[in-house]
Amino acid sequence: YVFMLLPKRGERVYQELWLPMQQSLGPKNLELLVWLDLVVRGHNKTKQSEIYREQQKRLQPMAGDEDALQREIAQLAERGRRFLRIIDPRQEPSPVLRSALERLSAWGGQTHYPLALHLLDLVDGGTTTPEDAAEALQYVESYLVRRLICQTSTTGLNRIFMEAPKELETDRPAAEAVRRFLSGRRRRWPSDEELREAIRSKPFYWSGRPPQRSYILRRLEESYGSSEPVDFAKASLSVEHILPQRPTPVWFDLLADETEPDQTPQELHDLLVHTLGNLTLTGDNSKLSNSPFERKQQILDSSSLRMNQEIASTKRWGKAEILDRADHLAERAVRLWPGPIGGVKPTGEEWxxxxxxxxxxxxxxxxxxxxxxxxxxxxxxxxxxxxxxxxxxxxxxxxxxxxxxxxxxxxxxxxxxxxxxxxxxxxxxxxxxxxxxxxxxxxxxxxxxxxxxxxLGKDVTQPASYDPLPDGEDAAAAERFRAQLQKHWPEASAGVLGALDFWRLQGGYVTYGRHEETSCFPMLDAGTSRRPHLIWPMAVYPVSGTVEVVFQY
CATH class of the missing domain: 1.10.10.10 (Winged helix-like DNA-binding domain superfamily/Winged helix DNA-binding domain)
Structure with a gap:
């Protein structure tokens, strides 16, 4: 539509303005930019499916004025360069603003894009400083993190950030205006009190997406200010339950000492196991598994993460220790992610x-x-x-x-x-x-x-029932299977064995048949914390070269 209105300057505008913007952003991000351009201009109810119609309505009055249209494309290209700093923070020249953008990029999602783009507009326009914009983005991060920890509904979240550019007070510094906007009653920014209580009691392991859970634990670890910080970009870390999801009787014996009247150790376990106080980051998830705490202590003590060394220094791991750690993490969280203005829970509001x-x-x-x-x-x-x-x-x-x-x-x-x-x-x-x-x-x-x-749509990862190499795997049968496979199917053997190793890494295990041809079954417990449900998607026969797919699974 734009180039239909530029019969004389179309080629020049395309080569000088449009093409560089398209090449730097790519088609999808260019389309997203054109939508964000509308939102930042105040068209905050525009859906992405309505971009063409809304932009056409906006540009129609300029038909016949190629100077005005060229200025519009120049402004869009300029905004495109700002948008590139949001999706690739390495492009941001200010270190403090780059850091804030990197954190939101690590958090993931596009919810914050309209407000972030508006703030970069203000910085480049000289209306605010990079430091002020970075503080404003810190409030955005806090708003998103606190809501996730407190499991506040995400309904309307996109709408809130779409409204922000239009509704921010312009007679205040940007950071103050953003904090005041997000502190509005209907926008549900959890208070310090709510954050502390959620860290103690909410099943954090079911909050948000796995990368967001890892991000929060990573930020908490970084708050220790280690003199030799972990390079999280290179470290392969995952979330680990200290009190296991599927505990052995030894763990239940420990919990039995702390149960309340009419509460079973299993019920106490279920209330504690997914809370933030019981979770950490580790690269030794498979080694830790459901081992006794003494074994976990040995592994965590050699970790480079300060939070793991702290866990390893405790003498036991039960309700008291989990809640005590939750309280310590809560204080770190309150400092890392500042709360709304006023900072108190709205009265009369339902839990x-x-x-x-x-x-x-x-x-x-x-x-x-x-x-x-x-x-x-x-x-x-x-x-x-x-x-x-x-x-x-x-x-x-x-x-x-x-x-x-x-x-x-x-x-x-x-x-x-x-x-x-x-x-x-x-x-x-x-x-x-x-x-x-x-x-x-x-x-x-x-x-x-x-x-x-x-x-309810929560991202729930079923715990693996077995270590990657469980004690029950028959080593002699595994060797027979391997020998038969390499003898009869040498070219396929590396691929088959690699697939089985991958299966083990995902938390599965392997069993073998007892007949002369040693068949192999990749197994998985897809059950719940209380009910096992064994499945095996296929059976592999190393002599005949047959793979039987079990369609019911």
Whole structure:
């Protein structure tokens, strides 16, 4: 459309302005820039699918004025160079602003693009300084990080950042204006109090995307200010649970000393295992696995990460240590990511966990049930307050699907109107849930906290059940399989063995047949923290050269 309006200067404008911009950004980012150009100009309700129509409407009055159109393209090209500094912060000349842009780039996503581009417009226009813009971007990072840790809903997040360029106060420094804007009541920037509580109780391991979880742990590690910091760009680190996801009896014995009345070690484990206080970064994930704490201490003590050395210096690892570490990390988090103006939790506002509880019950398919403990693990609470909430809010949709740990209807369950309509058991049976003669629901139809989290769209990684080289792998059978494969299929053997090694690295393991031709089965436990579910996608036969695919998996 632009070049239709430039019959005389089109070729020159294309060669001098448009083509360099297109080559530096690429087609996708160029399209994104044209949308951001609209947003930063104040068209904050424009969808990306409406770019052509909206830009056409904006440029139509300039038809016939090639000078004006050329200036528009020059401004877009200039904004394109700023956008390049956002997507590739190495292009930013100011060290302090480059650092802020790098952190948001590491966080990932495009949510912050409109506000970041607006701030670079202000810097290049001389309206603000790089230092002021960097401070403003620090508030953006804090806003995103705090919301993720507190598991605040992401609904409307893009809209908030699209509104920012138009709504920021212009009579204040940019950083102050951004902080005031994000502190608005409806924008839900968690306070210090909410952040501390979330770090203690929320299942952080289910928050956001894996790179964002790793980023938060990395920033916390960097806050120690080590004289020999880890090069995170080169280090291959992943998130590790100190208290394992699938603990051995030794771990449960340790937790049994710290349970509350009517709480099992398993319930205590479920409340602690995914919280930030129990997580760290390590390159030795496979070695640590579900080993006893004494073994983990030895490995973590040799780590270059200060947070791991700190963990290794403790004598044991249970509830008290996890909560103590959570409190220490919370203080670091408060300093790293400053909160909203005022910094207090809005009064009279419902705790976000209850909204998550309601969403989970609505998402549950017919024919399933869950427990008070599973809901507590999901929302970062305790079975007792979960029961109290459902008891005092009996109109919550699907409340009848929440049963005791035994799978029975709670004796305290009541309908809101006090009526004698169908009991929860009768309703569940009507949906297909099976009960035994003692009134216990079939455990295979239960949804665990991890499964509920998946229903809510959380990025839940199932824990691997076995070490990459489990003790149970039959070394003699493995050698027979390898020898037969290399004898009969020498050209394919390296590829097959490499694929099996990769399978082990993903958390799987391998078993072997007992017949003369030693078949091989890559195995995986795709179950939950309570229920194993073994699958094997194929069987490999090293003599006949056959691979049987198991389509049910």
């Amino acid at each position: 976000p966990g209850w909204a998550e509880l309601r969403a989970a019950l609505v998402a549950m398919p017919s024919g399933t049930w869950t427990t008070y403990g599973d809901i507590a693990e999901l929302v970062g609470s305790h079975p007792v307050p979960v029961g109290a909430y459902l008891g005092s809010n009996p109109t919550v949709m699907g409340a009848y699907r929440v049963l005791t740990a035994e799978g029975k209807v709670s004796a305290a369950f009541r309908w809101a109107d006090g009526s004698d309509r169908q009991s929860p058991q009768e309703l569940l049976m009507g949906e297909g849930v099976r009960f035994d003669p003692s009134g216990r629901a079939n455990p295979s139809q239960r949804l665990t906290a991890a499964e509920l989290a998946t229903l």
